[in-house]
Amino acid sequence: MSIAHNNREAIVEQFNLSSPEDDKVISECQEVCRVYNITPINLFYKWEALQFNASSKAAVSPHFNMDAVGALKAQMQRELAATSSMKKQARGGPPQRFGPGAQRPRQTLTGMANKAVSGAASSGGLKGLSAVKQESGASAGGQAAVQFVDLTPKDASRESGSSWIGVWTKLRVDRYMFESLNERGNALDGMLDELALVIKEHYNLDDISDPSLSTEGTVTTVGRIAEDWESASTSDLKLLPATMVIEPSRGTGSGVRVPLRFADDVRVRGAPKGAGGIGVFPGAVVGLRGKNGGGDWFLVEEMLAMPPLKPPVKSSIPSAAPSMAIACGPYTAAADLDFKPWKNLLSRLIAERPKVVLLIGPFIDLNHGQMRDGNIDKSLDEMFEDIFLNPIVREFLATCSDSTVLLLPSVLDAISSYAVFPQAPFELGAHHPRIHLLANPSTFSLNGTTIAASSVDVLFHLGKQEHFFEIPEASDEAPPSGDEVKSDPTARRCRHLLQQRSFYPIYPVPPEVSNHVNLDLTHRRALKTDDSAGVAREIFITPSQLWQFCKMVDSTLFINPGQVMKGSYALGQLGQTLDFELKKLD
Structure with a gap:
């Protein structure tokens, strides 16, 4: 045809x-x-x-x-x-100034990428370039070659029709901000139906009931936790039991929200051993056992926690363990645009020579005071070229001839064309062969080690939204846990990302941080934290303004490298044993 x-x-x-x-x-x-x-x-x-x-x-x-x-x-x-x-x-105009009323420009960065690479080549900086993926497993200097594989879903296209029958199209791929209410509803339904199936199979449920129907006996329902805005006080910052509602999928209960009431002897099933309860937040998918005696509300007798992911298993052991540095912006102090912390980090990286450097945005922060006031004398692409791209190519990559740099954007990046989450990679066009451009969020593997990374501060958002039920376990058969969840809220919130299978499980996004996320659910496939077989990633990088940490949660190493402007980054070794530590800049 x-x-x-x-x-x-x-x-x-x-x-x-x-x-x-x-x-x-x-x-x-x-x-x-x-x-x-x-x-x-x-x-x-x-x-x-x-x-x-x-x-x-x-x-x-x-x-x-x-x-x-x-x-x-x-x-x-x-x-x-x-x-x-x-x-x-x-091509011929003077540098632009961007103030509070200026529109956000669309940057392609192609020209400056070519200029940076050609400049490095003319100065000898590109001599001895090694391919990022080498079959021999060795590179110049006898150190391990880094095999990079991008695992981010490529089908992050918009959905059409009923999500539960799997109707997918590739219309409007990356045409962000075209999201309709119907598309968002289908995406929410698709996410809920997928997790409901996981709960049904894990707990061997015969059926999932509609919580709005009156019943005499105990039934099990699955839905998304939400807040009844009419009952909630405007001063309430967190979700409260008195204002909680359950929202089933349209296929189960026509999407009708049902108020929840909790029995005095309510228990939790499936929580990690020693958890002492279960945490919920707006958008969390849970299973509930109870009954609706009169049709006005659902009485919860037992809460079913989301099943854990399968632990990661290495398919092969690398011949050597490459080193990896992880750093997150902002890269300059709040009072100026001198980028002194970034320059200190670059000097440290040149001295330490890690095989992989993951740099997470924001690189040029839209919320910086100098940016908001328009106190810049060059365009955004020129700033990115002079401050980041040229030093990376001409100083770090020229010195470390077999290292790789990964760039992951932020919604707050002034140089990104996409101000939504999930976010497309930077548009560098033809760029240095050892610079990889990642989406936000992104999943990838380095020498067989699977890694998930995002720039959104989801842990801080969860901390402001989560309500923890201190309730006993329904049985002694709880899944083992490597940490005391009850005494470690950070580990519990990290576990939410694994159990909910999402980089950002909160819905709706809290209004006070909505401009930091701009969530686009119609690209929900890019939000999945697990692979198609339900296996967790070995490393989960989740930058946050909270205190930096390296923490093992359910066989996944969570890393918060802190912020470069606060003098913090992470450095470690990949391989059969993951060994990372938090470092301080001078």
């Missing part, structure tokens, strides 16, 4: 053109798609934008006919001319 035929079918479907009189309109649309090299779906988006343009409503026909095609072609020509003018201005 030809491309033209496929385009014709797509145009007919998108614009609902079915009558014989529409043949000329369809042919004209095919020609527009060919000339402007766009797909029918993108042509339809442009038509929608033209309709919603306030200045054009009076001039554009509400029906898609030849007049509408003409108006659409004229608008596309104006956009093309404006884009060409902006490119010319960017």
Whole structure:
């Protein structure tokens, strides 16, 4: 089947053109798609934008006919001319200043990446480059080669239709901020149905009941914990039992929220041994056993904790254990843009020569006072080039000829084109072969060691939202735990990320931190912390403003490297035994 035929079918479907009189309109649309090299779906988006343009409503026909095609072609020509003018201005114009009222620019960074690499090559900095993945297992100097494999799901496309029947499309991939209420509802339902199946299989449940239906006997339901905003006080900062509701999926209970009441002798089943209870928060998926006697609320007699992930197992043992450094922004003090902490870190990295360096944003923080006031004298891409890219290429990579640098962005990064979470990688274009650009969040492996990493401070957010029920265990058969969860809230919150199978399990995002997350649930596949077999990652990197730590939680090593501006980073060894420690900058 030809491309033209496929385009014709797509145009007919998108614009609902079915009558014989529409043949000329369809042919004209095919020609527009060919000339402007766009797909029918993108042509339809442009038509929608033209309709919603306030200045054009009076001039554009509400029906898609030849007049509408003409108006659409004229608008596309104006956009093309404006884009060409902006490119010319960017090549020859003066440095821009960005103040509080300025729009966030879209950065491609391609030119500066090429310039940094070519500059390093001219100074001899690219001599002796080794491939990141080497079959021999050795590199220059006799040290271990680093085998990098990106494990981040590639199907982070938007969902269409009912998520429980697995209808997936690749429409609008990476077209962020196009999320509709229906898409978000389908994504939430899909996440809930997947976790409900995990609970059903783990606890050998025959059925999952609707909590809104009156029952005489005890039933089991699964849903998402939420807060009844009408009952909650505006001064309440945390979730409280009196305002909790359970929200089942639309397939189980039509999505109707049911208030919860807790029996005096309520117990927990499936919590780690010694936990002393269970923690919940808005968005947490839990199983509940109890009954609805009158239809107004559900009486909880037993809470079922989310089952743990399968422990990670190494498929092969590397020939050597490469060293790895982990650092997280901000990289400059709050009072200036001198980036002295970053320069100190770079000097330390050159001296320590780790095989892998993971740098996590924000690199140029939008919330920095100098940035908000517009007190900068160069463009954002020039700042990133001068402060980060050039020193990484010309100083660190030129000195450490077989090291690898991983760059992971932040929602608060001024140089990122995507201000939502999940977040696409930086757009460096052609860049240094030993610099890898990661999505946020990201999962990858280094010499067979699986790693999950994100820049969102989810632990701090969980600490503000979690309510811990101090209740006894329903049986003595609790899963073992390597730490005392009751006395260690940090370990308990780390465990939430594993059990809920999500980099950000809180929903909705707390209003006071919503601009730090900008959660886009229609890319929910990119939020999964486990692999397709339900196996946990060996290392989980979760930067936080909380006190830095390295902590083993359920066979996964959690690392909070702290912030470079506070003089903290992490350094350790990968391999069969993971050995990391927190380091201080001078």
